[in-house]
Amino acid sequence: xxxxxxxxILLAVGAPxxxxxxxxxxxxxxxxxxxxxxxxxFGDMIENASRLExxxxxxxxxxxxxxxxxxxxxxxxxxxxxxxxxxQYLIAAFFAAVVGSAGFxxxxxxxxxxxxxxxxxxxxxxxxxxxxxxxKVTRGINEVISTIxxxxxxxxxxxxALLVRFADDTGATNSGTTPLDESGRMPSLNNxxxxxxREIGKGRxxxxxxxxxxxxxxxxxLFINRTRIGFDFRASGYNPMAARxxxxxxKRMILYAMLLSGAIAGLVGMFxxxxxxxxxxxxxxxxxxxxxxxxxxxxRNNATGIAVGxxxxxxxxxxxxxLQITESATPEIVEIMKGIIVLSAVVAYEVVRRIxxxxxxxxxxxxxxxxxxxxxxxxxxxx
Amino acid sequence: MTDTMTAPAxxxxxxxxxxxxxxxxxxxxxIRWMVAAALGILLLTIVQTISGDGVDVLTAPGTxxxxxxxxxxxxxxxLGGLFAERVGVVxxxxxxxMIMGTWFGAWGMVxxxxxxxxxIWGAIGGALGGLLHAVATVSFGVDHIxxxxxxNLLAPxxxxxxxxxxxxxxxxxxxxxxxxxxxxxxxxGSITQSPRVEGLPKVNLPYLVGGRLPGSDDRTYNLLGExxxxxxxxVSDLAGFLEGLFTQLSLFTIGAFLLVPISMFILWxxxxxxxxRICGERPEAGETLGVNIYLYKYIGVxxxxxxxxxxxxxxxMELAGIYREGQTLGRGxxxxxxxxxxxxxPGGVMLGxxxxxxxxxxxxxxxxxxxxxxxxxxxxxxxxxxxVVSIRRENTADAIIAGLLAAVAFVWWILADTAPNxxxxxxxxxxxxxVLVFLxxxxxxxxxxxxxxxxxx
Numbered sequence: 001x002x003x004x005x006x007x008x009i010l011l012a013v014g015a016p017x018x019x020x021x022x023x024x025x026x027x028x029x030x031x032x033x034x035x036x037x038x039x040x041x042f043g044d045m046i047e048n049a050s051r052l053e054x055x056x057x058x059x060x061x062x063x064x065x066x067x068x069x070x071x072x073x074x075x076x077x078x079x080x081x082x083x084x085x086x087x088q089y090l091i092a093a094f095f096a097a098v099v100g101s102a103g104f105x106x107x108x109x110x111x112x113x114x115x116x117x118x119x120x121x122x123x124x125x126x127x128x129x130x131x132x133x134x135x136k137v138t139r140g141i142n143e144v145i146s147t148i149x150x151x152x153x154x155x156x157x158x159x160x161a162l163l164v165r166f167a168d169d170t171g172a173t174n175s176g177t178t179p180l181d182e183s184g185r186m187p188s189l190n191n192x193x194x195x196x197x198r199e200i201g202k203g204r205x206x207x208x209x210x211x212x213x214x215x216x217x218x219x220x221x222l223f224i225n226r227t228r229i230g231f232d233f234r235a236s237g238y239n240p241m242a243a244r245x246x247x248x249x250x251k252r253m254i255l256y257a258m259l260l261s262g263a264i265a266g267l268v269g270m271f272x273x274x275x276x277x278x279x280x281x282x283x284x285x286x287x288x289x290x291x292x293x294x295x296x297x298x299x300r301n302n303a304t305g306i307a308v309g310x311x312x313x314x315x316x317x318x319x320x321x322x323l324q325i326t327e328s329a330t331p332e333i334v335e336i337m338k339g340i341i342v343l344s345a346v347v348a349y350e351v352v353r354r355i356x357x358x359x360x361x362x363x364x365x366x367x368x369x370x371x372x373x374x375x376x377x378x379x380x381x382x383x
Numbered sequence: 384m385t386d387t388m389t390a391p392a393x394x395x396x397x398x399x400x401x402x403x404x405x406x407x408x409x410x411x412x413x414i415r416w417m418v419a420a421a422l423g424i425l426l427l428t429i430v431q432t433i434s435g436d437g438v439d440v441l442t443a444p445g446t447x448x449x450x451x452x453x454x455x456x457x458x459x460x461x462l463g464g465l466f467a468e469r470v471g472v473v474x475x476x477x478x479x480x481m482i483m484g485t486w487f488g489a490w491g492m493v494x495x496x497x498x499x500x501x502x503i504w505g506a507i508g509g510a511l512g513g514l515l516h517a518v519a520t521v522s523f524g525v526d527h528i529x530x531x532x533x534x535n536l537l538a539p540x541x542x543x544x545x546x547x548x549x550x551x552x553x554x555x556x557x558x559x560x561x562x563x564x565x566x567x568x569x570x571x572g573s574i575t576q577s578p579r580v581e582g583l584p585k586v587n588l589p590y591l592v593g594g595r596l597p598g599s600d601d602r603t604y605n606l607l608g609e610x611x612x613x614x615x616x617x618v619s620d621l622a623g624f625l626e627g628l629f630t631q632l633s634l635f636t637i638g639a640f641l642l643v644p645i646s647m648f649i650l651w652x653x654x655x656x657x658x659x660r661i662c663g664e665r666p667e668a669g670e671t672l673g674v675n676i677y678l679y680k681y682i683g684v685x686x687x688x689x690x691x692x693x694x695x696x697x698x699x700m701e702l703a704g705i706y707r708e709g710q711t712l713g714r715g716x717x718x719x720x721x722x723x724x725x726x727x728x729p730g731g732v733m734l735g736x737x738x739x740x741x742x743x744x745x746x747x748x749x750x751x752x753x754x755x756x757x758x759x760x761x762x763x764x765x766x767x768x769x770x771v772v773s774i775r776r777e778n779t780a781d782a783i784i785a786g787l788l789a790a791v792a793f794v795w796w797i798l799a800d801t802a803p804n805x806x807x808x809x810x811x812x813x814x815x816x817x818v819l820v821f822l823x824x825x826x827x828x829x830x831x832x833x834x835x836x837x838x839x840x
Contacts, residue, residue, distance in 0.1 A: 034548060035556070035564035081528050083475075135816070138780075140824045144475060144528065145723065148716045149812040157809035293532055332547050332574075335540025342533040343515070347523045354524075 007359075015352045016298070016308070019345035027337045031329050041329035048322040049315055052197055056204045062307075062314035063213045064089075064271045064285075068292025069310055070220050071265035073301035075143075077224060078237035078257045084132060084147025085265040086289025087154035092125035093269025094159050094177070097280035098166045100273065101178040110183040114274065117184055118212075121266040121273070128154060129262020130255065137251045143258070151289075159280075168279070176281025186211075186274040209271040216264060221303040233257060268292070294342045300349060313338060412730070421621065428620040430760045440745065440754035441761075442620045444611070444627030449744040450737065451628055452702060455639045456481070456694040456711075458736030460718025461725065462646055463509075463690035465732055468722065469650060470683030471663035471831040472520050475531030478715030479538030480512035480688045484695020486542035489577040489706030490549070491696075494567050498583045501700050502635065502693065509692015510685050512538060517684035521677055524835045543708065547574045577706035580699060588629040635701050639693070646729040659683050663829035666836045676836060691715060713812070720815040726826045738818070742810035755802035755810065762817075763792040769821055781821060788817070 028038035048054050068085050075082035082088075099105055100117040108116065132150055135141040167175040186208030190200050200206070224230040236243035236253045244250050268288055273280065295313055299305030316338055320331035407415065427441045440446055460477050467474035474480075484505040491497075491504025512534055519530035548565045550572040556563040571578040587594030593605030607629070610622035650656035658679050661669035666676045694714070699706040717739050724738070725731020745754050766789035773781035 030544070033564055034544075034552065081532075083532070135820065139820050141816075141819045142723070142823075145716065145720050145819065146816060148713060149720070149816050152713055152812040153809050153816075157805055157813070160805035160808070161803060290532075290536065294536055297529055297533070330544065330547055330552065332540065332544035336537070336544055339533060339537025339540050342536060343519060343530070346525045346529050346533065347519060350523050350525050 011352050011356060015348040016305075016345060019298075019341055019348045020312075022344040022348075023337050023341040026340050027333055030336060031333060034330060034333075036329040038329070041323060041333070044322055044326045044328045045315075045319040048319065052200060053202050053204050054318055054322075056193075056200055056206050057318050058311060058314040059210060060205075060207050060271070060314075061317050062310040063207055063210050064268045064288050065292055065295050065313055066213045066307055066310035067216055067264060067270075068268045068288050069295035069299060069306040070216055070303070071261050071268065072289075072293045072296040073299070073306060074220070074233075074261040074264060075257055076237075076296055076301045078233050078253060079240075080237075080254060080257050080261070081144045082129060082132070082147055082258065082261045082265075083144055083293065084129060084150050084289070085261070085268065085292055086287065087147070087151030088125040088128045088262045088265035089268035089289055090284065090286070091128050091154040091158055092121040092266030093273050093284060094163070094280040095124040096121035096266075096270070097177040097180070097273050097278070098162075100180050100184045101279070106181050106184070108183065113181070113183040114186060117180075117273065118267065118270065121270060122263040123266070125266020126259045126263040129258045129265060133255045133258030136258075137254055163280075163282070174282050176279040176284075178279065180273070180278035184274065185276065185278060186270075205275075207271050207275065209267075209274060212267060212270065216267065217303045217307065220264075229256070265289070291338075294338065297342055298345045312341070416730075416734070424621055424624050425617055426761060426764060428617050430757050430764070431620075432616075433760065434753065434757040440749050441757055442624050444623045444630065446744055446748060447624040447627030448630060448632075449627075449748060450741050451636060452633070453743045453747075454733075454736040454740035455636055456698045456702065456714050457718050457721050457740050458733055459639055459642070459690050459694035459697065460715050461721035461732035461736055462642060462729060463687040463694065464719050464722040465646065465650075465687075465727060465729060466659070466683045466690065467513075467516075467687035468727060468832050469663045469829055470659050470680045471666065471829060471834060471836065472516070472680060472684050472687075473527040473531065473833045474513075474516060474684065474687050474691075475528050475716075475719070476512060476516050476534035476538075477531075477687070477691045477718055478711060478713065479531075479535040480509040480516075480691035481695040481698070481711045481715045481718075482538040482542055483508035483512045483688075484692030485699040485706050485710060486545060486577075486695075487692065488696025489580045489699045490545070490567070490569075492580040492700055493569060493572075493578055498581055498700060501580060502583065502696055505696020505699070506689040506692045509695060510689040512691070513685040513688015514681075516688065517681045520835070521680045521684065524837065526835070527833055539708070543574060546572065546577070546706075546708075550574060550577075575708040577699070579705055581704070582697075582701040583634040585631045585633050587631065592626050592629045594629075633701050635697055639697065640733070642690075643729045643733045650729070655682075660829070662836075663831055666831055670838065677838065680836070691718075694718065717811060717815060720819065723826060723828075724815075724818055724822060727828055735818075739811055739815055742807070742814050746807035746810065749802075749807055752801035752804060752807065755807045756796065756799060758810070759792050759796040759799075759802065763789050763796060766792060784820065 024042070028042075031038040031041055049058065068089065071085050071088075072082060096117045099120045100113070105113060105116050128150060129147070132141075132143050132146040135146045136143045163175065163177070166177050168178045169175060188205035189208055189210060190204075190206055193206055194200060222230075224234065232243065232248045232253060233256075235246065236248050236250050240250050243253075269280075269284070272285060291313055295306055295309035298309035298312065299307070316334045320334040323329045323331045323333070407418065410418065424442060431439060431441045460481055463477055463480070464474055467477075487508025488501045488505030490501075491507075492501030494500070495504075515537075516530055516534055519525040519533075520527050545565075546569070549567050549569040551574065553563040553565055553568050557568070569578055589596050589603040590606060592607050593602045595602060607622045607626040611619050611626055613619055648656075650660060658669065658674050659682065661672075661674060662676050662679045662683065669679075670676055695711065698710060698714070703710055718732075718736070721732050721735030721739055724735035725733070742758075745758060749755050766785045770782055770785040770789060773779075773785055
């Protein structure tokens with residue numbers, strides 16, 4: 001018997017909705033405890049988000065998160081936990097900014113200049129992640145430990161050592177690399193958006209890196225679902241033994257996955273390098289790597305799901321600002337909400353997965369029962 | 384699995400001693416460790432002598448005392464990891480639980496004006512994180528790493544929210560004459576840090592370093608101090624090193640180190656321990672014997688959180704004297720590395736923590752970079768020893784890697800006068816990776832570790 005359509009739809013949509021509802025409920029409780037009115041607070045958040053300028057901010061914020069989420073998801077698909085997206089994107093952004101501002105590259109025409117920067121970023125990210133891959137494949141070191149250690153080494157070691165050498169002005173409190181020329185920047189997408197809307201005010205610029213993010217998302221979807229190697233990825237993540245028996249070399253797959261994940265991670269920092277800041281500085285934006293992992297979990301490693309997760313996180317990050325201004329709630333509530341959403345989302349997905357398994361087992365049992373020897377009847381169907 | 388303790392740190396260093404090694408291997412475990420530690424200090428002393436007068440930071444009494452203190456958070460986190468992974472639950476959330484511990488420890492100390500309350504609340508804070516992890520992984524069967532990552536995301540947000548309430552919102556409300564929603568206040572604290580907090584009392588051991596006996600005001604004989612002052616090569620250095628260990632020793636530190644034999648005893652000599660361990664090895668077999676696997680997994684994971692919380696409490700109260708946002712610096716993860724290094728055994732965790740804590744000390748105390756520079760020579764010598772052992776064992780891959788790395792470290796040592804200022808800060812993480820490169824293939828984790836267990840599955 002096929003499952004009713006309604007039930008299937010409810011199960012698919014139910015989990016994320018339940019997770020968000022649960023997070024809203026818990027946060028409301030916390031807000032009440034803190035003496036704030038949750039309805040005013042959430043009202044302010046939503047009202048703020050419905051403005052065009054805030055929407056641009058949200059998309060800008062979601063763009064690197066999305067790329068970071070995809071990078072994490074590539075690993076997750078193979079049961080590889082690349083916790084090192086954080087270090088990979090920072091070290092990639094640093095080298096991309098250094099090479100991008102070097103003399104021989106600066107003279108290149110616009111598109112080529114940007115391409116060189118992107119290429120450097122992807123290669124450095126891939127190399128740094130690949131290191132963890134090599135350590136896992138050849139020395140059996142768990143990638144969770146090695147990528148975390150590599151995060152610290154990237155920021156505290158490599159970048160700290162080299163930033164002094166490539167800094168534009170070493171005396172500055174926030175020293176950074178030489179800013180890129182105009183040719184090394186992605187144009188803003190304001191003009192395209194303004195075709196459909198009113199003019200975007202307050203100097204907001206929709207980042208051109210959004211285009212890269214979209215390409216990455218589509219590419220990821222096609223790669224995982226439509227290519228042979230993508231299938232091998234999923235296969236060895238799902239059941240490495242079976243995949244190996246089917247001729248998929250597990251070690252090579254691990255290495256490929258880490259390299260690819262790192263290459264995508266390298267693009268995360270581009271929204272700042274290719275913007276009008278055009279440099280890597282000490283105040284370069286951090287923790288997108290860790291948030292990207294969260295976004296990938298919310299989105300169930302699915303290209304569209306990750307986009308929803310990234311926008312949700314972008315919305316929450318933007319909300320912390322408005323809560324500070326209106327004082328309707330403490331801005332820190334946003335951080336708590338993020339944590340709760342991730343936890344409740346993964347729990348909800350697990351519950352739904354179990355309900356599905358049970359449904360499947362039941363329908364399989366019903367389908368076979370009619371043909372089965374009557375003496376076997378009454379034997380229990382595993383719940 | 385045998386019950387003998389292995390000392391992985393000692394093996395590579397001493398493996399090249401031939402006949403001597405056989406004698407060494409025949410010694411009882413505690414004595415083997417002492418010999419290994421003495422050899423380690425001998426190595427540091429020799430290097431220090433080669434490096435010249437300016438460098439005494441490697442074995443100065445202050446360094447050894449600090450080494451002990453810096454090892455404690457890593458060790459407690461590692462023991463936390465031990466209890467979780469022995470019941471088969473991977474705990475990447477140690478870092479988050481440690482963060483909870485730093486905040487709750489500081490809060491308990493300030494609010495109840497008692498360091499003991501701080502210790503207890505630190506453990507409670509961490510245990511709350513552990514409970515959350517247990518609910519997600521044991522009851523709901525969520526992937527262990529995913530749940531851990533989520534807890535690591537949640538913890539800093541939660542502590543930040545709570546600090547904001549304590550330090551700012553409560554005061555604002557009291558000033559406005561309103562009833563505060565959290566009736567606690569952090570005078571002088573802010574969103575990112577607490578007021579100053581104090582640790583447990585400190586003691587000097589009597590006779591060894593001249594501490595006072597209970598109920599007496601007189602100093603006892605300072606044996607180690609006398610030997611240190613006598614300036615005999617190595618002997619005095621050893622005495623100085625030991626002097627540092629037993630001077631100004633916090634009761635918290637003593638308690639933390641006592642947890643090592645206690646964990647050993649609980650896990651391997653009691654019924655409770657057997658039941659905990661079966662959850663991590665063969666939960667199905669345990670279930671057929673009537674062991675309530677879920678219950679013991681909960682016990683293990685909550686204990687794990689409490690230990691990580693203690694680690695955080697120690698960090699705030701003893702090491703820093705203040706709760707500061709982001710002060711854990713990945714020590715929860717290094718605790719996991721110490722667990723792996725220690726082959727999922729309490730004694731090994733302790734060794735790993737001492738080893739991984741040492742570079743943190745140098746990062747703090749070695750302002751000139753000379754100590755870290757000298758450490759490059761130590762690393763060269765250790766890697767050379769690994770090289771020799773690998774050749775004897777005909778392990779070509781290990782030999783090549785060790786040889787190359789030793790060459791790099793040696794050339795660096797020759798070419799530079801002092802280490803650059805970023806090197807000490809990176810050393811802890813590099814050490815972890817280096818050690819795992821040579822060890823991780825020889826280790827054995829609990830058989831069912833990381834697997835999701837369903838009752839009756």
